[in-house]
Amino acid sequence: MNDDIKNVLAQRKESERKKRINQILSAARKLFLKKGYEQTTIRDICRESRLSNGAVFFYFKSKAEIYAHIYEECLRKLVDFINTQYSRNMSSKKRIETGLRTYVRFYQEHTQEMNILDISYQTLSISEQIISRFDQLIIEAFKPLHDAVGDYLEEQGLSKKFDPLELSILLVTSIDGLIYNHRQQFFKSILKDTPLSLERMVGTQIDIFLQALK
Amino acid sequence: MNDDIKNVLAQRKESERKKRINQILSAARKLFLKKGYEQTTIRDICRESRLSNGAVFFYFKSKAEIYAHIYEECLRKLVDFINTQYSRNMSSKKRIETGLRTYVRFYQEHTQEMNILDISYQTLSISEQIISRFDQLIIEAFKPLHDAVGDYLEEQGLSKKFDPLELSILLVTSIDGLIYNHRQQFFKSILKDTPLSLERMVGTQIDIFLQALK
Amino acid sequence: MNDDIKNVLAQRKESERKKRINQILSAARKLFLKKGYEQTTIRDICRESRLSNGAVFFYFKSKAEIYAHIYEECLRKLVDFINTQYSRNMSSKKRIETGLRTYVRFYQEHTQEMNILDISYQTLSISEQIISRFDQLIIEAFKPLHDAVGDYLEEQGLSKKFDPLELSILLVTSIDGLIYNHRQQFFKSILKDTPLSLERMVGTQIDIFLQALK
Amino acid sequence: MNDDIKNVLAQRKESERKKRINQILSAARKLFLKKGYEQTTIRDICRESRLSNGAVFFYFKSKAEIYAHIYEECLRKLVDFINTQYSRNMSSKKRIETGLRTYVRFYQEHTQEMNILDISYQTLSISEQIISRFDQLIIEAFKPLHDAVGDYLEEQGLSKKFDPLELSILLVTSIDGLIYNHRQQFFKSILKDTPLSLERMVGTQIDIFLQALK
DNA sequence: GATGAATGAGCATTCATTCAT
DNA sequence: CATGAATGAATGCTCATTCAT
Numbered sequence: 021m022n023d024d025i026k027n028v029l030a031q032r033k034e035s036e037r038k039k040r041i042n043q044i045l046s047a048a049r050k051l052f053l054k055k056g057y058e059q060t061t062i063r064d065i066c067r068e069s070r071l072s073n074g075a076v077f078f079y080f081k082s083k084a085e086i087y088a089h090i091y092e093e094c095l096r097k098l099v100d101f102i103n104t105q106y107s108r109n110m111s112s113k114k115r116i117e118t119g120l121r122t123y124v125r126f127y128q129e130h131t132q133e134m135n136i137l138d139i140s141y142q143t144l145s146i147s148e149q150i151i152s153r154f155d156q157l158i159i160e161a162f163k164p165l166h167d168a169v170g171d172y173l174e175e176q177g178l179s180k181k182f183d184p185l186e187l188s189i190l191l192v193t194s195i196d197g198l199i200y201n202h203r204q205q206f207f208k209s210i211l212k213d214t215p216l217s218l219e220r221m222v223g224t225q226i227d228i229f230l231q232a233l234k
Numbered sequence: 235m236n237d238d239i240k241n242v243l244a245q246r247k248e249s250e251r252k253k254r255i256n257q258i259l260s261a262a263r264k265l266f267l268k269k270g271y272e273q274t275t276i277r278d279i280c281r282e283s284r285l286s287n288g289a290v291f292f293y294f295k296s297k298a299e300i301y302a303h304i305y306e307e308c309l310r311k312l313v314d315f316i317n318t319q320y321s322r323n324m325s326s327k328k329r330i331e332t333g334l335r336t337y338v339r340f341y342q343e344h345t346q347e348m349n350i351l352d353i354s355y356q357t358l359s360i361s362e363q364i365i366s367r368f369d370q371l372i373i374e375a376f377k378p379l380h381d382a383v384g385d386y387l388e389e390q391g392l393s394k395k396f397d398p399l400e401l402s403i404l405l406v407t408s409i410d411g412l413i414y415n416h417r418q419q420f421f422k423s424i425l426k427d428t429p430l431s432l433e434r435m436v437g438t439q440i441d442i443f444l445q446a447l448k
Numbered sequence: 449m450n451d452d453i454k455n456v457l458a459q460r461k462e463s464e465r466k467k468r469i470n471q472i473l474s475a476a477r478k479l480f481l482k483k484g485y486e487q488t489t490i491r492d493i494c495r496e497s498r499l500s501n502g503a504v505f506f507y508f509k510s511k512a513e514i515y516a517h518i519y520e521e522c523l524r525k526l527v528d529f530i531n532t533q534y535s536r537n538m539s540s541k542k543r544i545e546t547g548l549r550t551y552v553r554f555y556q557e558h559t560q561e562m563n564i565l566d567i568s569y570q571t572l573s574i575s576e577q578i579i580s581r582f583d584q585l586i587i588e589a590f591k592p593l594h595d596a597v598g599d600y601l602e603e604q605g606l607s608k609k610f611d612p613l614e615l616s617i618l619l620v621t622s623i624d625g626l627i628y629n630h631r632q633q634f635f636k637s638i639l640k641d642t643p644l645s646l647e648r649m650v651g652t653q654i655d656i657f658l659q660a661l662k
Numbered sequence: 663m664n665d666d667i668k669n670v671l672a673q674r675k676e677s678e679r680k681k682r683i684n685q686i687l688s689a690a691r692k693l694f695l696k697k698g699y700e701q702t703t704i705r706d707i708c709r710e711s712r713l714s715n716g717a718v719f720f721y722f723k724s725k726a727e728i729y730a731h732i733y734e735e736c737l738r739k740l741v742d743f744i745n746t747q748y749s750r751n752m753s754s755k756k757r758i759e760t761g762l763r764t765y766v767r768f769y770q771e772h773t774q775e776m777n778i779l780d781i782s783y784q785t786l787s788i789s790e791q792i793i794s795r796f797d798q799l800i801i802e803a804f805k806p807l808h809d810a811v812g813d814y815l816e817e818q819g820l821s822k823k824f825d826p827l828e829l830s831i832l833l834v835t836s837i838d839g840l841i842y843n844h845r846q847q848f849f850k851s852i853l854k855d856t857p858l859s860l861e862r863m864v865g866t867q868i869d870i871f872l873q874a875l876k
Numbered sequence: 877g878a879t880g881a882a883t884g885a886g887c888a889t890t891c892a893t894t895c896a897t
Numbered sequence: 898c899a900t901g902a903a904t905g906a907a908t909g910c911t912c913a914t915t916c917a918t
Binding site: 138140142152155158159162186187190192193194198201203205207208209210211216220221228229231232233 | 272354366369370372373376396399400401403404406407408409410411412414415417418419420421422423424425430434435438439441442443445446447
């Protein structure tokens, strides 16, 4: 009996705890996504989460740690987003296409999350442990495409001529470049009236790639 | 006569003025390139330029404006760097290759300048006039490649099938992506022991492009 | 019967209580001795004692009160240290010498404890009751020397000319001064190469004293 | 003419500057003397001096630096106080007595300044240069007594038996002890009704010293 | 009794910018 | 023109203490 009560109380406490943490992370997420790391202050987070300064530092030991949580969330979201798109019986060609298009779609549908991911977490003072978790997630996000390119090269009998790692990085990287320029708008002046659609450009990039490796 | 004297005085004044501005910009250049925007303070610039706080704000109305000048310098440097590499009698293919490789070389030889250019000047509060000058320079930097791609497509009889603007943006953008990832090191964990060389990847990207459009 | 049970329970409770208090004091002792009052935080004490924040404040009503306990311990240690050195059949002269030398040895062998005692407990907000306990201990530490000086004066037939209380305070006080300067190192610049030994200076002070009162 | 005006303006500016510095130092002096280093905040100093936060940091680059100024003031005051008491034609004996009594009088008349000097400046992060100035002043304050003791020993034909440096340090140190205990009131409980006068105790200490070295 | 969550004032210092002279 | 004095909001973070459960 007593144990039951204890248990219930412990559960309530734990849920209370999670609620607070969520309060803080929600506030932080909203602010970091909107204003970025530097422009968001701890006080902003306190105000937004309706918690005191001390409370925030009770649950997280630094601003960077809060950021790391949000970063990991975004990264995980990306991984999940990508993974749900693949199906086992897709052709390698189809998987390459899906991978790249999904990446772009993630940027379009979750621009703020993508902006968070844009910041190199290597500059923040984050524990090694968390960083290696990030690295793991990045590998996870990258693997499907890497595999697909490997399979494709095999099928085309080109695996001796090309390195699948190099080619897959090249592909992802070219999408990064598209996203980067879309964000920074460096070509705004050149494209004045007719902004090229990201989808179309990704398509072209895929076409070129597949055409060249036939 | 009197007018002559006035003129001489005005000229001297003007040269004094330019001297001061140069003093400030030299200091700012040195500091921004070395430490970036946020890490450089106005006081740093004053100390370095041996001018007073007030003097700096007399010639420039904000820190952002000073930055804009340095930004423009870097952009111009990039344009010049690219333009000196082209020669009129190169084949279109050669010009495409030269354009992309030169861009990468600029990043490698002028990493700090490239970092300056990385900041989206749209976030800084800079006057429209200056921004349009930036845009002009970007167009100038981009034009040779754009032309080369146009010529190449013509030669290959593909100008109806492909848009030269789209393709050239695609090419530049893929280099941007390579540079972006080189800077941010997102693939560090994947490439642990064997960092891929930028030159090699650019080469592969060019090969693929030309192979596909043959 | 029931009373017996109650008694047993009460005893167990009391022993639990003492255990907790000891836990806290052990942690506090370790930390205060090592880092001093200001540099030690309540959270440090909680961590070290493996007790919660609330528990510490349940047993002690403030950080100062905990400090007072440690202070008293150190004071008691000093008293014990001094008292073990005396033997009843020592000459008065010998007892004076022993008293002063023992004091210096306590400082040398228990520097950290002596540093604790250095803080004027009057600045901390401590209850009158505890302060009077401190005072009692100080009297206890002082008495042997006071007596010895009294005896010595009597033997030399100088008890009418000198006040034993004044002289004994003068003696202790001169040792305090030596210790104080040894700690603060005010003479560092004057003594650059050859730091005077405490033992030697105490010896000289004793010699002078005895020489003068012969 | 123009130069004259410039000069006047420069002077006014300089005096304005000194006025501000004095404003800050006056406020700091008052507060440090009253509450000590730790308990005085920069904001206190701003409030008291009716200057803004930034203004204080314009003239001094840290709290420690402000403190160092006050410390040096007090030290210099002590040196001056001591030096005015000596006269060339005093006997060595008289000079010893004067030196020690003057030291005590400084404490009595400038208790707060003496409290400032009590803090070991070695713990604060103060530039080497300033610290060596402090050291110089301490030497200056100490020298007259050192010389007097040297002369006295010579006169008594004891210079082979005793080291003047050791003896003079012993003397000063014993006064330090008296002052230290007067401040900390460790003997309060022992002396309850009849607090011994500092003057009297210094007198006794001097008597003993001279008596022993005759 | 005991827990640990919550408080919020407090800290030294920085910095872009303004403005009287 | 040029100076440098002055502003004051802002920063991340700490800590003794309180209190609901």
